[in-house]
Amino acid sequence: xxxxxxxxxxxxxxxxxxxxxxxxxxxxxxxxxxxxxxxxxxxxxxxxxxxxxxxxxxxxxxxxxxxxxxxxxxxxxxxxxxxxxxxxxxxxxxxxxxxxxxxxxxxxxxxxxxxxxxxxxxxxxxxxxxxxxxxxxxxxxxxxxxxxxxxxxxxxxxxxxxxxxxxxxxxxxxxxxxxxxxxxxxxxxxxxxxxxxxxxxxxxxxxxxxxxxxxxxxxxxxxxxxxxxxxxxxxxxxxxxxxxxxxxxxxxxxxxxxxxxxxxxxxxxxxxxxxxxxxxxxxxxxxxxxxxxxxxxxxxxxxxxxxxxxxxxxxxxxxxxxxxxxxxxxxxxxxxxxxxxxxxxxxxxxxxxxxxxxxxxxxxxxxxxxxxxxxxxxxxxxxxxxxxxxxxxxxxxxxxxxxxxxxxxxxxxxxxxxxxxxxxxxxxxxxxxxxxxxxxxxxxxxxxxxxxxxxxxxxxxxxxxxxxxxxxxxxxxxxxxxxxxxxxxxxxxxxxxxxxxxxxxxxxxxxxxxxxxxxxxxxxxxxxxxxxxxxxxxxxxxxxxxxxxxxxxxxxxxxxxxxxxxxxxxxxxxxxxxxxxxxxxxxxxxxxxxxxxxxxxxxxxxxxxxxxxxxxxxxxxxxxxxxxxxxxxxxxxxxxxxxxxxxxxxxxxxxxxxxxxxxxxxxxxxxxxxxxxxxxxxxxxxxxxxxxxxxxxxxxxxxxxxxxxxxxxxxxxxxxxxxxxxxxxx
Numbered sequence: 129x130x131x132x133x134x135x136x137x138x139x140x141x142x143x144x145x146x147x148x149x150x151x152x153x154x155x156x157x158x159x160x161x162x163x164x165x166x167x168x169x170x171x172x173x174x175x176x177x178x179x180x181x182x183x184x185x186x187x188x189x190x191x192x193x194x195x196x197x198x199x200x201x202x203x204x205x206x207x208x209x210x211x212x213x214x215x216x217x218x219x220x221x222x223x224x225x226x227x228x229x230x231x232x233x234x235x236x237x238x239x240x241x242x243x244x245x246x247x248x249x250x251x252x253x254x255x256x257x258x259x260x261x262x263x264x265x266x267x268x269x270x271x272x273x274x275x276x277x278x279x280x281x282x283x284x285x286x287x288x289x290x291x292x293x294x295x296x297x298x299x300x301x302x303x304x305x306x307x308x309x310x311x312x313x314x315x316x317x318x319x320x321x322x323x324x325x326x327x328x329x330x331x332x333x334x335x336x337x338x339x340x341x342x343x344x345x346x347x348x349x350x351x352x353x354x355x356x357x358x359x360x361x362x363x364x365x366x367x368x369x370x371x372x373x374x375x376x377x378x379x380x381x382x383x384x385x386x387x388x389x390x391x392x393x394x395x396x397x398x399x400x401x402x403x404x405x406x407x408x409x410x411x412x413x414x415x416x417x418x419x420x421x422x423x424x425x426x427x428x429x430x431x432x433x434x435x436x437x438x439x440x441x442x443x444x445x446x447x448x449x450x451x452x453x454x455x456x457x458x459x460x461x462x463x464x465x466x467x468x469x470x471x472x473x474x475x476x477x478x479x480x481x482x483x484x485x486x487x488x489x490x491x492x493x494x495x496x497x498x499x500x501x502x503x504x505x506x507x508x509x510x511x512x513x514x515x516x517x518x519x520x521x522x523x524x525x526x527x528x529x530x531x532x533x534x535x536x537x538x539x540x541x542x543x544x545x546x547x548x549x550x551x552x553x554x555x556x557x558x559x560x561x562x563x564x565x566x567x568x569x570x571x572x573x574x575x576x577x578x579x580x581x582x583x584x585x586x587x588x589x590x591x592x593x594x595x596x597x598x599x600x601x602x603x604x605x606x607x608x609x610x611x612x613x614x615x616x617x618x619x620x621x622x623x624x625x626x627x628x629x630x631x632x633x634x635x636x637x638x639x640x641x642x643x644x645x646x647x648x649x650x651x652x653x654x655x656x657x658x659x660x661x662x663x664x665x666x667x668x669x670x671x672x673x674x675x676x677x678x679x680x681x682x683x684x685x686x687x688x689x690x691x692x693x694x695x696x697x698x699x700x701x702x703x704x705x706x707x708x709x710x711x712x713x714x715x716x717x718x719x720x721x722x723x724x725x726x727x728x729x730x731x732x733x734x735x736x737x738x739x740x741x742x743x744x745x746x747x748x749x750x751x752x753x754x755x756x757x758x759x760x761x762x763x764x765x766x767x768x769x770x771x772x773x774x775x776x777x778x779x780x781x782x783x784x785x786x787x788x789x790x791x792x793x794x795x796x797x798x799x800x801x802x803x804x805x806x807x808x809x810x811x812x813x814x815x816x817x818x819x820x821x822x823x824x825x826x827x828x829x830x831x832x833x834x835x836x837x838x839x840x841x842x843x844x845x846x847x848x849x850x851x852x853x854x855x856x857x858x
Contacts, residue, residue: 138260166194167383168206170375173229175214175255177221181230185209186202186236187396193239204241206382208389209233211247211259219253219278220383226254227290229260234297246378247271251295252356253278257291260305263299263371265858266378267359274308275355300367301327307348311355315348376525383554386528390432392480393431394461394609395615401432402613405620408449409499410442410474413628413678415449421619424451425460432455434608434616435481441472444512445728448473450678451480451523457529465605466490466596471584472497475537479523484596484607486587492595493537494584496521500739503772513539524657530557532761533593544577557593624677634746641721641750643667649758652815672724681724688723692716721747763849779839800827800852803844807857812842820854829854835848 150756169192171185179447189207196205213219219295233243234679245262250272259265267273276291277283291309295302304327307315314330327348328336336342349355362368372378375389402425425433435454441447454462454477462469464478465485478484478492486492495516497507508516517538524534530543543560547570556570563570576593577583587598601607606612622630630636644667650660672689677682695713721730721744731737808822814831821843829842829852834840842854 133851143161161820166206166383167203168208168379168382169392169395170210170246170379170387171270171387172207172210172212173255173258175218175221176216176252177225177229177255177258179225179228180227182232184396185229188234188392189232189240189396191235192392193395196237196391204239205385206242207237207240207243207382208244208246208375208382209258209262209376211245211251211255213249213251213255219255221253221255223254223287224283226257227294230258230294233258234261234779236804242381242382242526242668243383244378246372246375247273248373248375248602250365252258256308256839257294258299259295265360265367266370266372267358267368267565268373268383269371271359272359273362274303275311276309277355278849281314296565303327303329303332304348304367308355308357311743316345317346317348319340321351335585344613359378374525377526379528380549380552380554380556380801383552386483387528389528390456392461392482393459397431398430398433399609399611400430401434401609401616402428402430403434403436403616403618405438405618406474406477407436407438407620410447410450410472410477411678412443412446412680413632414442415630416677416679417454417621418450419453422457424619430460432461432463434463434465434605435477436467437470437474437476437477438468438501439470439474441474441495443495444473446679447476448519451519453475453480453734455523455526463609464596465602466492466587471495472499473838476516476520476523477590478596479529479534482527484590485608486585486590486596488587488598488600492585492590494582495584496498497537497539517542519582522678530594531719532557532559533577533583533585533595536577537557537585540582541579542577543575543579544573544583546576548572569655628674628677631670632678632680634742636745637671637675638750640667640671644671644751645750646757647753652817671721677726685720685724688716688720692718692720697777718747800845803852804847806845807841808854810836810838810842813838814842815853827852831855 169188169222171188172183173185183440192205192207193546196203196666213424219598228708237243242514243262244264244266245259246266247259248271250270251797252272252274254276256273277287288306289785291305292302295305305313307313307327316328316330316333318326318333318336318340319342320326323343326340330625337466357367359368359371363371370378370381372381376386378384379389392672404418404421404425405723406418408414422433431543460485462481463483463485464481465487467487467490468477469490471494472480473495474707475493475495484492495508497505498512499505517535518533520538521531523529524531532542535695536544537543544557545560545563547556547563548554549556550569550571557576560573560575584597585593587596590596590600597608599608603612606614606616622640631640644664647660647664647667651664668689672681672686676686692713692715695709695716699710699713722740725743725746726739731740803822808820810818810820810829811826812818814820814829814836816831816833817828818831818836819826820829823843828850829844832845832853832855834854836854841857843857844852846853
C-alpha cells in the first residue's frame with residue numbers, strides 16, 4: 129500500500145525536474161532584454177556665461193521637458209549641466225548673467241526629474257552659482273569649486289542676500305556659500321554632538337550654539353586656499369554626490385543613455401535637417417565628398433545630419449578619416465542610418481555619430497577585411513585588428529555607445545559580458561577581462577558574446593545591446609526626430625563626385641598619364657603647333673584635379689609638378705644641354721605623380737607597399753608606352769594625310785639656268801638623302817627640332833645634341849625618311 133504512493137511522489141518529482149529544466153532552457157533561449165534608460169540630456173555651459181547662454185539653456189531644457197511630457201511613457205528627464213571654465217575667460221562670468229542662469233535652473237525646470245551639475249575641472253568665479261543651483265553635484269577628482277568672487281575683484285556686500293536666498297532655496301548651507309563669496313570671512317567648520325558637520329560664519333556661531341551642541345570647531349579653509357572647496361572634501365561632507373572623470377561615467381550613475389552625454393544642437397531650435405548618402409566602398413574620394421557635403425550643410429545652418437550608410441567597407445585610412453570628421457562635428461546632431469550594411473571598416477562611421485538607427489534588415493560590424501582601391505579584398509593583420517579595435521572603442525566611448533560592443537565588432541577574440549554595477553546600480557556591457565578585474569564592483573556576470581566569433585549586429589541586436597534603435601523605413605526614422613511628413617533634401621554624389629570617381633580609376637589615371645606625357649613629347653618634337661601642349665596640360669590638370677578632390681593629392685604634389693615643369697623649361701630655354709635641370713625636372717614630375725596616387729606619403733603596411741608597387745608599375749608602363757609612341761610617331765607621322773600638313777615641307781630649289789651648280793627641283797624626289805653633307809643656317813632654335821635653311825629650301829630639322837641656337841651654321845649628318853638630322857658646325 130505504500131509503494132504506489134512513493135511511485136506517485138517520485139513521478140511528480142521527475143515531472144517537476146523536467147519542467148524546471150524546460151523552463152530554464154526557454155529562459156536561456158529568450159533574447160536579451162532591451163536596455164532601458166532614463167530620459168536625460170547633457171547641456172554644456174562654457175564660460176563666460178552670457179545672456180545668449182541663458183536663452184539657449186532655457187529654450188533647450190524647456191523643449192526637452194515638453195517633448196518627454198508629450199511622450200507616451202511620459203517620463204520626466206534628468207537634466208545634467210556640464211560646466212567648463214573655457215580657455216579665454218575662466219572665472220570671468222558676470223554676476224548678473226550667472227545669477228540669472230542659476231534662477232532658471234532652480235525655478236523654471238519644475239518638469240525635470242532632477243537637475244545635476246557636473247564639474248570636471250576647477251570652476252571659480254560667479255559661474256559657481258548656477259552649479260550650486262542644481263539639485264545634485266558631481267565633480268571630477270581634480271575639480272574644485274570657488275572662490276565665488278573673482279580673484280581680480282573685491283567682495284561686494286550687495287551679493288550676500290541673493291547668494292543666501294539661492295542657498296536656502298536649494299537647502300544648502302548658506303554660510304558655506306557666503307564664505308566662498310567672501311574669502312576674508314571667518315568661516316568655521318563645526319561638528320555637533322550628533323556628529324553632523326556644519327559651516328558657520330564666526331559672527332553666527334553664538335546663535336548656532338543656542339540650537340546645537342558643538343563638539344568640535346575649527347577653521348573651514350585648509351592650506352591657505354580660502355573660498356575653495358575640493359572634490360574630495362565635498363564628497364566626504366555630502367556636498368557632492370559622486371566623483372566621475374567623464375560624462376559617460378555620469379550617464380552611468382544616473383542610468384541615462386550614453387548618447388545623451390553629447391550636446392543636442394536641435395533642442396530649442398527649429399530643426400533644419402540634411403540627408404547625406406554614403407554608399408559603396410570607403411575610399412579617398414569619399415572623404416573629400418563627405419567634407420564638401422558637411423561644409424555645405426554648415427553654410428545652410430543645418431543642425432541635424434542624417435548619414436544613410438550602405439557600405440561593405442574599404443580602406444582603413446579613409447574610414448578612419450571619415451569617422452574623425454563626423455566625430456568632430458559639434459554644431460550639428462549626427463544620426464547614422466544603417467540602411468543595408470555598415471560592415472568592414474565602414475562600421476567606424478556609425479560609431480562616430482551621436483545616434484545610430486538601424487533599418488530592420490540593416491547590419492553593422494564584421495570588421496574582418498579591407499577593400500583596397502583596386503577592388504582587392506584582404507584580411508586584416510593582427511596589428512590592424514588591434515589598432516582598429518582601439519579606434520572603435522575610442523569612438524564608442526566618445527559618442528556614448530557601448531565600448532565593449534564596438535571592440536567586439538573588430539576583435540573576434542574578445543568576450544562581451546553583461547554585469548551589474550554595484551556603484552551605480554545599473555547594468556553595463558564590459559569585456560570579460562575588465563569585469564573580472566574588479567569583482568567587488570561588477571557582479572552577476574552573464575556572457576553576451578563569446579570569444580572566437582566575429583560580432584555582426586542586426587537591428588534587434590543593436591536595440592538589445594543599447595547600441596541603437598530600429599525603424600522599418602525612412603518615414604519612421606523621420607518621425608523619430610519629429611520630422612514626419614517633412615521633405616528632406618537628399619545629398620548624394622553629384623556629377624563632380626561621379627567624374628572624380630571615374631578619373632581616379634587606376635586605368636583612367638594611367639590613360640591620363642600616357643596622354644599627358646605623350647603630348648608633352650610631341651610638343652617638344654614639333655614646337656609651334658600648340659595643340660599637343662594644350663592636350664598635355666588638360667590631361668595633367670584632370671589628373672591632379674581629380675586626385676586633389678579625392679584627397680590623395682594636395683598642394684605639395686601640385687607644387688612639385690609645377691617645379692618639375694619649370695626645371696624642364698630652364699633646361700630647354702636658359703641652360704641648353706641635357707643636364708641637372710632636365711633630370712631634376714623629370715624626377716620632380718614623376719615623384720609628384722606617384723605621391724598624388726596615394727593617401728600615404730610612404731608605405732608602412734603590407735597593402736600600402738602593394739599599392740605603391742602597382743603605381744610604380746603603372747608609371748613605368750606609361751613611360752614605355754610614351755617611348756614606343758614617340759618612335760612610331762617619328763617614323764609614320766609625316767606620312768599620315770591629316771597630320772603631314774603640320775610639318776613644313778622643304779621649299780623647291782629655284783633653278784637658275786645660268787648657274788650650272790644649281791640643285792635640281794624637288795619635284796619627283798621622295799627622299800632628302802642628297803642633303804647629307806650640305807650646310808645651312810638655323811632660322812629657329814632647335815629643341816631638338818626646329819627649322820633651317822639650305823639655299824632656298826626651308827625644312828624641318830632635328831639637332832643631334834638636343835639644342836642649337838638660332839642663326840647657327842649646321843651640317844646635315846643623316847636623313848631618316850623625312851627626318852633631317854643636323855649638327856652644329858664650328
